[in-house]
Amino acid sequence: MDREAHDRTSILGAMSHLTHGVYVLGTRRGRQSNAMTASWVMQASERPPCVAVAVRDDRYSRDLILESATFALSALRDDQVDVATHFSETSGEYHDKLQGVPYGLTPGGSPFLLDSLAYLDCRVMDTVRAGDHTVIVGEVTAGETLAEGYPLIYDPTEYEEALR
Numbered sequence: 001m002d003r004e005a006h007d008r009t010s011i012l013g014a015m016s017h018l019t020h021g022v023y024v025l026g027t028r029r030g031r032q033s034n035a036m037t038a039s040w041v042m043q044a045s046e047r048p049p050c051v052a053v054a055v056r057d058d059r060y061s062r063d064l065i066l067e068s069a070t071f072a073l074s075a076l077r078d079d080q081v082d083v084a085t086h087f088s089e090t091s092g093e094y095h096d097k098l099q100g101v102p103y104g105l106t107p108g109g110s111p112f113l114l115d116s117l118a119y120l121d122c123r124v125m126d127t128v129r130a131g132d133h134t135v136i137v138g139e140v141t142a143g144e145t146l147a148e149g150y151p152l153i154y155d156p157t158e159y160e161e162a163l164r
């Protein structure tokens with residue numbers, strides 16, 4: 001392994017110790033709804049309440065979010081790895097991933113999962129380029145707790161198939 005590859009492996013190894021939750025990121029453009037699994041999510045401000053999510057440039061959801069300027073995050077429960085897998089293993093470009101999944105629409109019009117801990121309804125406030133991802137900053141315009149429970153924490157060993 002050359003020096004550059006070694007450094008990259010070392011950096012990514014160190015970064016793998018960052019902790020992430022697992023969410024379903026829903027968006028809607030016109031009559032078309034889509035949702036994808038996202039774990040690169042963080043709270044970014046308290047006043048006004050804001051979150052940031054990093055979406056890779058080839059995700060079908062990315063353009064839907066940027067064009068509609070709205071998205072919702074559904075916080076998954078610790079027993080919902082199957083839901084995270086479902087929303088990550090295919091693209092909304094080819095499949096209606098929401099078909100058969102109970103979901104509602106936020107006040108802003110984005111889909112959220114009825115079977116989740118909570119949803120946040122967001123309006124895009126800003127975007128930042130970060131390598132092969134776009135960091136989308138959203139002001140949280142509505143939010144509701146749907147159930148009590150423990151959140152799903154990202155564990156790469158649970159998604160080896162989906163991430164391959």
Ligand SMILES: Cc1cc2nc3c(=O)[nH]c(=O)nc-3n(C[C@H](O)[C@H](O)[C@H](O)COP(=O)(O)O)c2cc1C
Nearest residue numbers: 036037038039040055056059060061088090091092
């Ligand atoms: C646990 C998990 C977390 C993920 N987190 C992100 C993420 O934060 N950003 C991203 O761009 N893709 C992420 N993905 C990959 C997308 O969910 C996946 O590529 C999805 O099919 C994209 O859907 P779309 O093409 O319908 O937008 C994640 C996948 C998994 C399994």
